[in-house]
Amino acid sequence: MTSEFVSVVDIVGSIRAGKTTASDVLEQHLARIDKRETEIHAFNHVMAESARANAASIDADLKSGKERGPLAGVPIALKDNMCTRGVPTTCSSKILEGWKPPYDATVVTRLQQAGAVVVGKTNLDEFAMGSSTENSAFGPTRNPLDTSRVPGGSSGGSAAAVAAGFAAASLGSDTGGSIRQPAALCGVVGVKPTYGMVSRQGLVAFASSLDQIGPFTHTVADAALLMEVIGGHDPLDSTSLDQPVPSLTAVLGRGVKGMRIGRLADMPDGCEPEVLARLDAAFAALKAAGATIVDIALPSLSYCLTAYYLVAPAEASSNLARYDGVRYGLRVESADLISMYGATRAAGFGAEVKRRIMLGTYALSAGYYDAYYGKALKVRRLIANDFAAAYQSCDVILTPTSPTVAFPIGEKTSDPLTMYLCDIFTIPSNLAGHAAMSVPFGTGAHSMPVGVQILAPALGEPTMFRVAAELERAS
């Protein structure tokens, strides 16, 4: 954790103990936003006014002895693809510019009930399609640790907001690594929960069988606390798991003695040597803490990229059909309905979104469905089977989160396929629906942070968080 910033747990403790107030904590974060936001562009929309009113109300309640929840007074940022009633929610797309959702996402309601103070909506790759936050219609976000570099993506604004101290924590969404990869590139903790553990109600859909909301924080304990607040069954999401979120804050001190940590026997090409050196150091730290390292194989790993870049665009092409200029967002007037759809969507979507809609529409179209989408679904089964076999001999698997540290802005924008290769380690857990998280573990090339990824089976969060806490102690 960067020493200049205070953790969520410490903020909650200080406010409860009367050492500071929610308003003071908020002002410290707003001051940092004032100082660096122009340079970083983490936000699409800063909510200073409503945040100040919320903080004041929390302070008044706490003063009169009223309980305000486990996150009382914690400034939190939300990725701008989560619905906030009456507050613009753009997905960083021109097609949704000015849209004010008539309802809150379930995670937003849960954060508010827990006393969190929402400070703003963060920038993202348009509709969460990208790995660098360069695909935003409102301009790129820059990495707070080196503003010539990307923060990762697609939740780059949420990662940058925490890394820059604009918010104590934030929420992102992860369809193929969009929480974990920016967390790694910005040096913060990022969690992709088991599919169904956190409600997707009010998350603007990208690829519904892959999307999952999760937190960005400075510490593992903060991430555990956030998970306990936002997780758990929601009747408004039909894919929500019908069980309570397991206790995570309680297990962090339990260590990893006797645990079996999986290591890929065949590491895919393309990883920076410094990244691999940090991964080796992570294995050594866990071994020193009493874990056993076990070599495992995921034979279908190299095919995941193809499966993902067919399944996700296919689902996206269907989900994004709703942007037709009829009920909300942009409309380009035309003489008839069909040409109004085509003109509106051409004007409203950016290049990457158009590319993925095209790819998805092609993969689903008559004559190509079996050859592309159908095969991709079978490869998805293969990786799930690979994981099932691997978890016979290990409890979690450790990999790099990203093959490289944060890359310079503009480096990968000309070749979509090069950008897609950033996601090789993060995609498999989305395809399988499993839990995964990234923990900062030292630095690599250019003194930029390296993240180590912990993969766990479905509902393996308690084990995963114990490993994360051990890595944090060792880093």
Place this chain on the structure above:
Amino acid sequence: MSPPSDAKTTPKITAQVVAKVAHLARLDLTEAELALMTTQLTGMLDHFGDIDKLDLSAVTPMAQPFPIKNVYREDVVVPGLDRQEVLDNAPAPQDGRFRVPPSNGSES
């Protein structure tokens, strides 16, 4: 409608195919966009041909991480979205409805 299940993912993508897909996707692409998209989709589909190496004949497709079942709620009245709040977001609301251009291409 579909090719046999052993169909290869051999890309046979042409500018005509791309234009057809753009129409299906309701995206009015410019000539320049169509040309770029043809090149880029060809490159991607070439790469995606890697899965042709796999024998998938006995593999069950997996569309969702976990089995999905119908979810029902009690049949009771609950508040819906605020009608005015919803209509305020519409590009062309009229008389409490969404106004759209004619579907047959001429005003009636």
